[in-house]
Amino acid sequence: MKKYKLLLFDLDDTLLNSDWFKIGLIQTLGIHPITKDLDASLFLAQKLQVSSHLIALLKKRLITPLNFRRARWRHAFSHFGLTIDDKQIDELDTLFVKTGLLCIEQSPTLITMLHELKAHYELAIVTNALYDPRQKVQQMGLSEVFSPESIFHGEELGLRKPDRELYYAPLEQFDHRPEQTLFIGDSWTHDIAGPIDFGMDAIWINARGSKPLTEHKPFAIVSDVMEIREILLYGEHATPFNS
16 A cells, blocks of 8 residues: 555544543533533533534634534523523533543554554544544544644644645645545545545545445545554455445
């Protein structure tokens, strides 16, 4: 697989599943005096129901990531007929991050695979994550794989996938061309179509068996990130894309 020199990974729902968010939120609700008497499962369900309008505002940069996070909290609280101010929301959000990060579990098999890949490729993360990806990477035990300089956080850079500038930031840093780069992620729009539009190849982590949204053709489709090991170390395709 010498064609590729740089592997770019999405983070959330690619290298890191969403369990930390759910468990961390429920634990946070049980700790904080404002939320400890609320139905935590119902609150979680409401927080996960993000309106398409709010997402569109974030994508169009009509709302900041901070205000997007605040809006999600307000939406969940409104279901219980409660209104809280920004100071209280930020306090809750800080507690949630602290609590949620402690819920991230390390995966020895993932750590081993990424170390194996690092022996053959340069690796980086490109993410739209709403919470600090470097803290997540540290909790995942991947700090030796991904240095702080190899983590490209859209919010920090004032960018969002599928912005060309965000995809190209690691290329410039590592001095590689798009055709030498393979993007690996779960979002068809952000991790497959976007990179392909800018000259890269991509592997789609399609855990849910979703249908492609466009005619783009990824290099391969897998159901779990661990399947890329055979493809990238031994050249074995999992599910080649067929139109």
